[in-house]
């Protein structure tokens with residue numbers, strides 16, 4: 699009996715993992731088609747119902763990911779299958795620990811996020827855009843949100859702590875920018891996170907254009 703349960707759990711886990719890996723692969727193709735993950739930049743993850751996390755293997759091109767390029771880690775970023783996870787894994791695990799409803803995180807190196815961090819330094823304010831309603835919990839254009847910008851840091855646990863401290867002090871955020879680097883956003887599912895990413899890219903582009911930056 700215990701053996702049968704173990705097998706079923708195992709099969710469920712495999713189904714969850716491969717389904718989520720497929721979603722991350724598809725998202726990667728779309729994100730790459732937009733030019734948001736040049737070279738091998740960016741990383742993506744999705745949390746399984748059992749709390750383990752499917753995440754991109756470090757150094758892969760995110761536009762042509764294969765199933766083998768998605769690996770499994772535990773909630774503390776420990777690899778469970780002998781592969782090397784994204785160099786920025788602790789940024790993912792910190793968000794999953796803070797937000798139980800979040801099941802997917804996407805990190806592009808989009809030009810809009812990179813340039814916005816050069817221009818705005820500490821935060822990007824987005825307000826009075828209809829497309830804000832594509833973001834979670836926003837029901838009207840008459841809304842003002844802040845996307846904080848954090849200094850880049852090659853020490854990822856320290857960067858994750860910087861983000862955590864900011865949220866502790868300022869409250870929940872929907873996304874953040876790492877200066878000269880890229881954007882992190884997240885959602886209930888890969889599809890939700892992808893929607894937020896697309897909306898944020900459009901909104902950042904609007905702000906850049908308003909400030910005379912033409913892309």
Ligand SMILES: CSC[C@@H](O)[C@@H](O)C(=O)COP(=O)(O)O
Pocket residue numbers: 737738739740741754755756757758783784785786805807
């Ligand atoms: C190709 S430089 C980008 C990396 O330094 C990093 O910022 C990044 O996003 C990708 O790292 P990865 O380890 O593949 O997840």
Ligand SMILES: [Zn+2]
Pocket residue numbers: 739740741786805807879880
């Ligand atoms: Zn990065």
